Every structure is written in structure tokens, then in C-alpha cells.
Amino acid sequence: MTHARPLLDWPLSARLGVLVIGTVLALVAAVRLGAVSLSMSAVVDALAGRGDPATLIIVRELRLPRALQAALVGGALAVSGATFQALLRNPLAEPYTLGVSSGAAAGAVAMVVTGWASRLMWALPVGAFVGAVASMLLVFRIAFRVGGSRSLDTRVLLLAGVVVTAFLVALVWLVLTFADTESVRSAIFWMMGSDAGASWRGVGILAACFVPALIVLCALGRSLNLLSIGEATAAHLGTSVEATKIAAFGTATLLTAAAVAVSGTIGFVGLIVPHAIRLLWGSDHRGLLPCAALAGAVFLAAADTLARYVAGANELPIGVVTALIGVPCFVWLLRRPVTR
């Protein structure tokens, strides 16, 4: 895929400018729209601490943290996805390719069935994060073992990710088979992914992971360009291949684990947003990563708003919205003549 030139030849500042405006608009829409829709002035008043107490709570404690969390999760998944696609040189790679989602699910389900999730508010995200990181370490360990030497063969890594995912998913369903109905319900709800439980604390922790991770990955931008061509090419042009791979895989995986811990596994963002940005503006990771971060934020904040808004009292699973909107948009982007 991506055989043609990028659609648009924009300078990076214009791309970032448009995406920043888009992010702000998506956040404003997310705060205004919902079961009770608010006027712009009501939102501004609430943010300044004025107006009626119910609106204050809706804006400051419910919608704003939720919108920010959705934006941060979307940005984190898109940046991780772009990184994984470059490192694995595989267009189907996404943040969950190396077993992060299944590890997180296993950790979360463990917390649900032991009952800790209902007793301690932080048990679920912590369990999910630990599970995600543990499964990543397991995948890396298998890949290093099979690889034989100190080098990391990305094909082996990909396969190790697939088998570890399959194994953990089987474990999760095995455990849920013997769990009570309430546990099964909350486990499945978690696995579908949602930003409904957003809090300022979660937003703060996620932002504290997101900003340094984005800086690290952007600093590796040139190396990611070279690695997306091939590891020998990267070495010949001055990249310390193994060190860069470990730094980039590690950063992207930790970022994904943090996102999954607060919102469960939300599919599709990490796969589709990087590809859309490549189609629009090309593959140079120094531009791709910040643009994907902002586009992921816009996409998921908007999807979350729709999930809350369109079905009235019933909230749609956000993964349903990301796929139903994302796929047609993506097909439209793909469907154009291969130029020159």
C-alpha cells in the first residue's frame, strides 16, 4: 500500500496548525454535546467556575476529563501504531501486535474475578498495566530466545506476539467460563474499551506518559525512517539498530499499556490513523508522529462524543464507532489514482 505520492504537499507547520485547531474543535464539541447539550457561553462560564452547580460538575468533572482522556488515548495509540508499523515493516502492525492488549485483558480479568476491582478503584488499571508490560516482556524474551543471539528478529517478534496473544486470550476465556455473571459482564465491558470512567488523575498520569514518549519517539524519527526501509540500511546510515529498536519498542509499548490501563482496548485507532496521515502527508516520521498524535486525538475524542451522543441513553461501545466511521473514511482515502 501507499504506492502513490502523498495527497497534499503541506509544510509541517500547516499540518500541525490544522490538526491543533481540529483537536480544539473536537474537545469543544465533546464538552458541549451529550444528554444535556450546553451552549458555548455555559461551557466558558463553567470552566471559569461560574454558573449553576450541575453544569459545573458536568463540564469540569465529567465531560472535560473524559474528552481529554479520549484525546490522549487516541494520540497515544496512533503514535504507538506508527512506531510499530515502522519497526516491524508491516502495514498491519498496530499497538496491540506484540500482545499488549491480551496481557492487559488478562491483568484486568484477574482483578475482576478476584474481586479487587470492585474493592479498590485503582486495581483495574494497575492490573491491566502490569499485565500489558508482562506480556510484552514475555514476547521479547521468546523473540530473543529464538533469535539465538543478541539481535531481535522482527519476524520472530511478530510471531511471538501472535502466539502470546492467542494464549492469553484463551486463558482469559478459560477464567471467565468459571466466573460469575457479574464478573463476566464487567470484564467484557472493560475489554470493549471505554472512556466513561475518566478522571483527572487518569488524565494526568496518561499525559505524564504521553509527552515524554512522544518526545523520545520524535527524536528517533530519522532512525525510524531508516528502519522502515531496512535494518541493514539503517545500520549503514549510522543507526545503532538494536538499541534503537529496544528504545522505540519499549517506549511505544509502555505508552500503549498506559492508554489501555485507563480505557481498555480500543481497536482501530492505532492501525488506521498512521496510515491516513502517511497517505495525506508522506512517511517522514519526524512529521508523521506529531501529526498522528493530533489526528488520533481528534479521531478518538470525536468518536467518543458520538458514542455518548447518537444513541440517547444507551452508550455505544467506542470500538464500534471507531470502526464504523474509520473504515469508510480510510477506504475513501485509499481509493484514488496512483499518481505519476
Next chain:
Amino acid sequence: MIMRSDAPSWSLRDVNHRPPGAPRDTVSEASLEIDQGALTALIGPNGAGKTTLLRMLLGTIAPSSGTILFRGRAIREWSRRDLARSIGVVPQSEGEPLFGVRELVAMGRYPHLGPWQRERDEDVRAVDRAMTRCDVAQFADRWTTTLSGGEQQRVRLARALAQEPAILVLDEPTASLDIRHEMTTFELLRRLRIDGTTVLLATHNLNLAARYADTLVLMSRGRILAYGPAAEVLTPTRVATAYEWPVDVSPHSSGAPQVSPRSLESIA
């Protein structure tokens, strides 16, 4: 003949390479010096170990035993970045790059730039000059995946030239080129050598290697059979032994030996 400094670019002593679990060495007891400022051609049949030897010289794989010194220092002690500032590499092939031609050639400047540093004027000039020299300037705005195999090969050469390296290493740089582009590539290599660049290439074109290279290194089954000037290396017996096919050798108008393989009819 141009003046060469005494220090060789590479010196190898008793270098062996055997991949884990392989029954025999892919490179065996290689001892060799690659002169600074010379054009050296590595020749030999498929599977002779040329690419493995090149990889060891570039430090991307380690020898199983033996020592490789690059500019007097063990190759493993060099950082990738320092090597990339000295050595430009033109690989035989590489993954499908999703970049524009100019973008790809400009990657040759990466070793000279910090992670946040923008291209300077000198970088832009180096990229433009490299694209002109390799006859790819007219593709600057094309997408690399729309180019033919030979055009892509010239783009990879341009990227290595944009590095402005003291040493250029090429793995079969003319494998998919037509006569004009094969000759312009060899002429370019000669030009670079006259300007002081050390050139090392692996090639299957024995006749052009004989005409353009100062030194030939003939490999077969992982061993170095002979190395030296073309007249010494390209004897009918040596070439026939290495390639397992009978050949005639006759002088070119330039004096360089030219190899022509016999047909089966003439043998019978």
C-alpha cells in the same frame, strides 16, 4: 597511478565466519589489506562469500574468529555513526521504501545531522550534486516505488554519494543496469577514486572489474584464491577453478585481461 597513503583502510587477518549451526565456513581464513585510495573489486561465483565478507568489513556481522581492523582500530570498536560518516554503502537491494526520491537521497545526510537538526545549505548541495552525478535528478519528485529496478539502484548510489564518504562500498551496483548506466557507474567510480575516494565493490562483471579496478580479490567457496592486479588474478586456470567453467582470457585494447567463457560446443 595516484599516490596512496601507506595505511590500509581495512586489514584482515585469519578472518573466519560460520553462521550458527552451519556445516562449513562462509568465509574462511581471509587475510587481506584493502588499500586506501584504491578501487578494489571483489569477484567470485554466487555463494563465494563476497557479501558475507563485505558485511564483516562494514561491521554489521561479527567474524567467528580473526581480526578486522578499520583504519588501524578494531571494527567492533567503531560506533555506527562514526562508520556512517566515513563509509557510504550501496546495498544490492532493500525493502520497499515509502519515500520520495529526494527524501530518500537526503537520508544520506543523516549521519552528519543531529536528531533535531535541519538540513543546512551544504546538505542540500550535497544531495543535489549526488542526484545529478547518478542521473536521478529528473526523478527527484517521483515516488521511489514507481521507479524501475535499475533506477532504484541509481537512487541508492546517489544516497551513498550524498553521505560524501571517504570510502564507498557497493554490492553488485550494476546488477540491473543497462550498458549506458553500467558504464556511467564505473566511470563515476573511477572519477571518485581519482578524487581520493576509496572504492570497494563486489561485482560479477569481471571484464569491467579488470579495466577499472586497481586490485581484484577473487573468492571461491569462502576462501580468497588470489588478490592483486587484474593481470595476476585473471589467469584462465584461476578463473576456471573459481567459477567451475572453462574460460579464455585475452587482452583488451587497454591491456586489461578480458574473460570470455567457452561455450559447450567449443569444448567438445
